Amino acid sequence: MAAPVRSVLPVVLLGCGGVGRHLLRHIVSCRPLHANQGVAIRVLGVADSSSLLVADDLHSNGFDDALLADLCAAKSAGSPLSSLLARGQCQLFNNTEARRKVIDTASVLGKTTGLVLVDCSATYDTVGMLKDAVDCGCCVVLANKKPLTCAYEDFEKLVSNFRRIRFESTVGASLPVIASVTRIIASGDPVSRIVGSLSGTLGYVMSELEDGKKFSEVVKTAKSLGYTEPDPRDDLSGMDVARKALILARLLGQQISMENINVESLYPSELGPDAMSTKDFLESGLVQLDKSIEERVKAASLKGNVLRYVCKIESTGCQVGLEELPKNSALGRLRGSDNVVEIYSRCYESAPLVIQGAGAGNDTTAAGVLADILDLQDLFHKTA
Amino acid sequence: MAAPVRSVLPVVLLGCGGVGRHLLRHIVSCRPLHANQGVAIRVLGVADSSSLLVADDLHSNGFDDALLADLCAAKSAGSPLSSLLARGQCQLFNNTEARRKVIDTASVLGKTTGLVLVDCSATYDTVGMLKDAVDCGCCVVLANKKPLTCAYEDFEKLVSNFRRIRFESTVGASLPVIASVTRIIASGDPVSRIVGSLSGTLGYVMSELEDGKKFSEVVKTAKSLGYTEPDPRDDLSGMDVARKALILARLLGQQISMENINVESLYPSELGPDAMSTKDFLESGLVQLDKSIEERVKAASLKGNVLRYVCKIESTGCQVGLEELPKNSALGRLRGSDNVVEIYSRCYESAPLVIQGAGAGNDTTAAGVLADILDLQDLFHKTA
Numbered sequence: 001m002a003a004p005v006r007s008v009l010p011v012v013l014l015g016c017g018g019v020g021r022h023l024l025r026h027i028v029s030c031r032p033l034h035a036n037q038g039v040a041i042r043v044l045g046v047a048d049s050s051s052l053l054v055a056d057d058l059h060s061n062g063f064d065d066a067l068l069a070d071l072c073a074a075k076s077a078g079s080p081l082s083s084l085l086a087r088g089q090c091q092l093f094n095n096t097e098a099r100r101k102v103i104d105t106a107s108v109l110g111k112t113t114g115l116v117l118v119d120c121s122a123t124y125d126t127v128g129m130l131k132d133a134v135d136c137g138c139c140v141v142l143a144n145k146k147p148l149t150c151a152y153e154d155f156e157k158l159v160s161n162f163r164r165i166r167f168e169s170t171v172g173a174s175l176p177v178i179a180s181v182t183r184i185i186a187s188g189d190p191v192s193r194i195v196g197s198l199s200g201t202l203g204y205v206m207s208e209l210e211d212g213k214k215f216s217e218v219v220k221t222a223k224s225l226g227y228t229e230p231d232p233r234d235d236l237s238g239m240d241v242a243r244k245a246l247i248l249a250r251l252l253g254q255q256i257s258m259e260n261i262n263v264e265s266l267y268p269s270e271l272g273p274d275a276m277s278t279k280d281f282l283e284s285g286l287v288q289l290d291k292s293i294e295e296r297v298k299a300a301s302l303k304g305n306v307l308r309y310v311c312k313i314e315s316t317g318c319q320v321g322l323e324e325l326p327k328n329s330a331l332g333r334l335r336g337s338d339n340v341v342e343i344y345s346r347c348y349e350s351a352p353l354v355i356q357g358a359g360a361g362n363d364t365t366a367a368g369v370l371a372d373i374l375d376l377q378d379l380f381h382k383t384a
Numbered sequence: 385m386a387a388p389v390r391s392v393l394p395v396v397l398l399g400c401g402g403v404g405r406h407l408l409r410h411i412v413s414c415r416p417l418h419a420n421q422g423v424a425i426r427v428l429g430v431a432d433s434s435s436l437l438v439a440d441d442l443h444s445n446g447f448d449d450a451l452l453a454d455l456c457a458a459k460s461a462g463s464p465l466s467s468l469l470a471r472g473q474c475q476l477f478n479n480t481e482a483r484r485k486v487i488d489t490a491s492v493l494g495k496t497t498g499l500v501l502v503d504c505s506a507t508y509d510t511v512g513m514l515k516d517a518v519d520c521g522c523c524v525v526l527a528n529k530k531p532l533t534c535a536y537e538d539f540e541k542l543v544s545n546f547r548r549i550r551f552e553s554t555v556g557a558s559l560p561v562i563a564s565v566t567r568i569i570a571s572g573d574p575v576s577r578i579v580g581s582l583s584g585t586l587g588y589v590m591s592e593l594e595d596g597k598k599f600s601e602v603v604k605t606a607k608s609l610g611y612t613e614p615d616p617r618d619d620l621s622g623m624d625v626a627r628k629a630l631i632l633a634r635l636l637g638q639q640i641s642m643e644n645i646n647v648e649s650l651y652p653s654e655l656g657p658d659a660m661s662t663k664d665f666l667e668s669g670l671v672q673l674d675k676s677i678e679e680r681v682k683a684a685s686l687k688g689n690v691l692r693y694v695c696k697i698e699s700t701g702c703q704v705g706l707e708e709l710p711k712n713s714a715l716g717r718l719r720g721s722d723n724v725v726e727i728y729s730r731c732y733e734s735a736p737l738v739i740q741g742a743g744a745g746n747d748t749t750a751a752g753v754l755a756d757i758l759d760l761q762d763l764f765h766k767t768a
Contacts, residue, residue, distance in 0.1 A: 006547075030572035037546065037570075162421065163390075163762055174731060176567060176739075180560045186421075186758045187558070187751035188414035330740075333717070338735055347558060347748040348741050351722055355560075356714075357737035364731040367571035374570045378547055378762035 006038035007377040010062065010109055012045035012054075012102060014129070015121030016081075019143050019169075020046075021072045022366035023120060028065045030370070039377055044115075045105060046071060046081065049123070052098035053081045053090045058108055063089060103132045110136030114380050116373055119144040120366075131157050134164070139379060141372045143169040143365055145243040148250070152257050155250050164379065166372035171244045172198060172339040172359040174368030180355060181251055184345050191252055193344040194313040195352075198244045200337035200360040201227045201235040202266075202309035207335045210306055215293040216286040223282075227337060231278040232286075236266040238309070242320045245311040249318045256318065264321025266293075266309075300324040306332045330354050390422035391761040394446065394493055396429035396438075396486060398513070399505030400465075403527050403553075404430075405456045406750035407504060412449045414754070423761055428499070429489060430455060430465070433507070436482035437465045437474050442492055447473060487516045494520030498764050500757055503528040504750075515541050518548070523763060525756045527553040527749055529627040532634070536641050539634050548763065550756035555628045556582060556723040556743040558752030564739060565635055568729050575636055577728040578697040579736075582628045584721035584744040585611045585619040586650075586693035591719045594690055599677040600670040607666075611721060615662040616670075620650040622693070626704045629695040633702045640702065648705025650677075650693075684708040690716045714738050 011027075013020055027041050034041065042062035045054040053071070055062050063071070067087050074083050082092050093101045102117070109115040115138045119126050127147040130140055134157060142148065148155050148167060159165055168178045177196075184191055197203045204227055208218040219236070222228050228235050242263045249256055269275065271285040293307075300307045305324040308331050312319045325332040330352075334340050339359025342352035358364050395411075397404055411425050418425065426446035429438040437455070439446050447455070451471055458467050466476050477485045486501070493499040499522045503510050511531040514524055518541060526532065532539050532551060543549055552562045561580075568575055581587045588611055592602040603620070606612050612619050626647045633640055653659065655669040677691075684691045689708040692715050696703045709716040714736075718724050723743025726736035742748050 026572050033572055174567075174571070175737065176560050176564045179563060179567070183558075183560060183563070183755040183759070184751070187754040188410050188417055189751050336735070347745070347751050351720070351742060353559065353739075353741035355737075355739055357732050358735060361731070367568070367573050367731050370571040371567040375567070379765075381763075 003036055003038040005035075005040050007380045008040045008042060008113065009116055009373060009377060009380050010042045010044050010058075010113060011116045011118055011373065012047070012105060013043065014047045014102075014117065014119045014126050015123075015144065016046050016048050016071070016075050017120070017122075018362035019365045019369065020118075020120035021075055022362045023118070023369050024068050024072055026366055026370045028068055031065070034374070039374060041373065043068060044109075045102065047098055047102070048075070048081055049121070050095055051081050052093045052101055053084060054093065054101055054105065055090055056088075058105055059113075099129050099132075102129050103136065106133040106136040106138045110138045114139065116141055116376060118142075118369060118373065119147065120369060122146065124150055127154050127158075134158060134160065137164075139164040139166075139376050141165070141369055141376070142167040143369050145170045145240075145247060149243045149246045149258060152250075152255055164376070166375055167247070168372050169365045169368035170247055172196075172341060172355075172357075173361060173365040174371065175339060175341070175355055175357050175359055177248075177341050177355055178251065180353065181248070181343060184343065184347070184353075185252075189345045189347045191343060191345045192315065192349075193352075194248050194252070194311075194341060195331065195344075196311050196339065196341035197308055197331050197334055198311050198339055198341070198359065199235060199241045199309060200339060200358075201229075201232075202238075202241065203334055203339065204337045206306070206308050209293065209297050210301075215290050219286055220282065231273065231281070233267060233271075233273060233278070233281060238263045238265055238320050241309065241311050245313055245318050245320050248311075249313045252313065254313075254315075254318070260318065262317065262319040262321065266322075296322065308332065308334070330356070387420055387422040389419075389424050391764045392424045392426060392497065393500055393757060393761060393764050394426045394428050394442075394497060395500045395502055395757065396431070396489060397427065398431045398486075398501065398503045398510050399507075399528065400430050400432050400455070400459050401504070401506075402746035403749045403753065404504035405459055406746045407502070407753050408452050408456055410750055410754045412452055415449070418758070423758060425757065427452060428493075429486065431482055431486070432459070432465055433505070434479055435465050436477045436485055437468060438477065438485055438489065439474055440472075442489055443497075483513050483516075486513050487520065490517040490520040490522045494522045498523065500525055500760060502526075502753060502757065503531065504753060506530065508534055511538050511542075518542060518544065521548075523548040523550075523760050525549070525753055525760070526551040527753050529554045529624075529631060533627045533630045533642060536634075536639055548760070550759055551631070552756050553749045553752035554631055556580075556725060556739070556741075557745060557749040558755065559723060559725070559739050559741050559743055561632075561725050561739055562635065564737065565632070565727060568727065568731070568737075569636075573729045573731045575727060575729045576699065576733075578632050578636070578695075578725060579715065579728075580695050580723065580725035581692055581715050581718055582695050582723055582725070582743065583619060583625045583693060584723060584742070585613075585616075586622075586625065587718055587723065588721045590690070590692050593677065593681050594685075599674050603670055604666065615657065615665070617651060617655075617657060617662070617665060622647045622649055622704050625693065625695050629697055629702055629704050632695075633697045636697065638697075638699075638702070644702065646701065646703040646705070648703075650706075680706065692716065692718070714740070
């Protein structure tokens with residue numbers, strides 16, 4: 001028998017690509033577990049990049065599980081959200097109306113039962129909507145890094161009520177990095193330094209180089225294994241790692257922006273997307289990088305070190321790029337696509353707090369988002 | 385300028401030895417930080433093993449910071465809590481009245497503003513009080529392992545409203561082990577296995593043995609460094625690790641008790657506390673263990689393995705004892721007194737989620753307790 005419902009969490013999901021779809025599946029499959037804990041998640045709306053599907057009655061239980069399953073199936077098959085209209089229960093809004101409708105929903109529910117706006121998209125376009133939702137008293141859960149890495153004022157606005165936002169899955173997927181840093185700071189233990197390998201792709205590439213393989217070959221293998229973006233330069237530029245570094249730096253209280261982060265790209269601008277196509281880069285560009293990377297790997301090796309693509313956040317600055325590290329350090333030992341983060345503070349001064357594990361994957365990232373949603377449940381407590 | 389107060393957390397602390405004293409100091413030193421976040425912690429009562437000091441007015445701001453500082457100083461100097469009565473603001477209750485007074489306080493505050501009962505003692509005596517407090521709707525934060533490791537019914541009662549209890553510091557001090565396991569379970573990702581080295585003392589001893597040192601000498605060095613309990617057999621028995629294992633197993637839903645855990649003691653009963661004094665054990669008992677441990681270390685080494693004192697929680701059972709592990713595993717690489725925990729689940733299947741760092745120390749343990757208290761703040765939200 002399920003426990004009495006203590007918390008009802010109404011959710012609107014922005015982005016139903018890989019992570020969003022996995023989230024919806026997790027929500028459905030966890031219903032019995034959550035019911036046992038007295039928690040109910042109601043999906044009241046789902047948006048993709050072109051439209052928004054909203055439940056007819058915002059005070060209802062939201063989309064039923066059959067509709068959510070069909071929605072996941074439709075998105076997997078590349079069908080538009082409009083294909084679900086025939087199912088009833090919902091209305092469709094196009095892109096321009098969608099933002100207004102989300103804010104309407106937020107303001108209807110924000111001050112009464114509350115609403116959790118969950119962003120699993122990968123766009124900057126949601127930031128306005130998220131800020132409006134915060135103004136309405138809503139909660140926000142992000143897997144999308146971009147709203148936290150644009151203007152500092154936007155970040156400040158989003159975290160202005162820090163208990164109403166969660167963003168664990170923006171750094172290292174579901175690894176408890178944000179939660180741990182938040183706990184440490186809350187206990188008055190100042191975090192002095194965070195060092196990490198926060199790209200599974202670059203982690204894999206760097207550890208493979210140790211075996212004497214050529215950079216170009218390792219990158220191509222990584223691509224064939226599905227570890228890289230379609231254009232591997234999206235990983236090799238370091239920008240994704242830089243976004244994670246910026247989120248961590250801002251979490252530590254640094255009022256900085258992307259331009260304050262020293263980012264080392266693994267390719268020069270002559271080989272960049274403005275200069276050549278992905279195909280040309282893979283066929284002729286990549287191989288031009290082999291020699292210089294090989295020299296750096298060898299130079300490191302002579303000193304007993306290995307090369308890692310590292311993100312380093314200190315009070316003096318924030319850097320993202322290649323570093324020589326002792327083979328026997330937490331980062332030096334890293335193999336494959338695992339992420340690792342070292343956190344230094346008063347309590348973790350001589351030896352850091354180390355968190356290591358899978359830092360990517362739709363399933364894992366969605367699990368982190370779901371844990372974040374549930375972590376908000378005390379704000380949605382039924383007092384009756 | 386401080387933010388408006390959003391959450392007021394009234395606290396009664398049981399146990400003001402090392403961890404409790406550090407907690408009070410952290411609470412005082414964090415006041416400006418917490419005020420910025422709109423949080424206020426009010427210490428309404430502090431108990432040691434013989435008496436309880438309670439604020440005159442339960443609806444006041446509690447003990448002022450000067451009184452808390454004096455209280456820490458008095459306890460450091462070995463003075464009784466009664467020495468603080470002259471300061472005013474408070475009343476003293478002796479042991480037999482104390483429990484009733486805590487429950488009175490809990491029931492006065494439990495249903496209105498709420499109360500957090502924080503147990504930093506190391507006794508089984510608090511469990512009745514904690515259960516009564518839970519009945520009054522209070523929250524509970526534990527550094528004390530014992531209330532969670534006695535009868536299963538007691539555990540069940542204490543965690544019956546899982547959002548109102550926190551016990552991070554019972555396992556690995558402030559390391560985010562309980563929080564991580566809780567997050568993983570909440571996201572519907574079933575945890576299949578937890579493996580860890582959860583005793584800084586035994587971790588130190590085992591890693592030192594690799595260098596060919598004698599067991600008896602390593603234990604004596606550990607004692608002189610303050611790593612062991614006054615009687616090192618309290619560590620060598622494995623009972624402290626077994627308690628942590630039991631807490632983790634119960635967290636995973638296993639309805640087991642201490643007698644279901646397979647615990648390997650590092651000394652035989654002939655050398656136990658019933659058979660000889662601590663002095664005799666250190667002078668003549670300990671050395672009798674050298675040969676057999678040396679043989680096990682050597683046998684492991686021949687296979688490229690090292691010996692570790694490991695706690696292992698699986699669906700098939702729960703074990704605490706010596707294990708041979710690959711030198712190059714997370715546990716095998718462990719040096720010094722760090723703790724390490726590996727968590728296996730669907731999301732962390734091929735490679736576990738690994739958490740490593742200092743797992744002991746009053747400062748660190750108290751920081752974990754404080755983070756737990758703050759994690760309850762949404763239940764103490766001022767709705768006005």
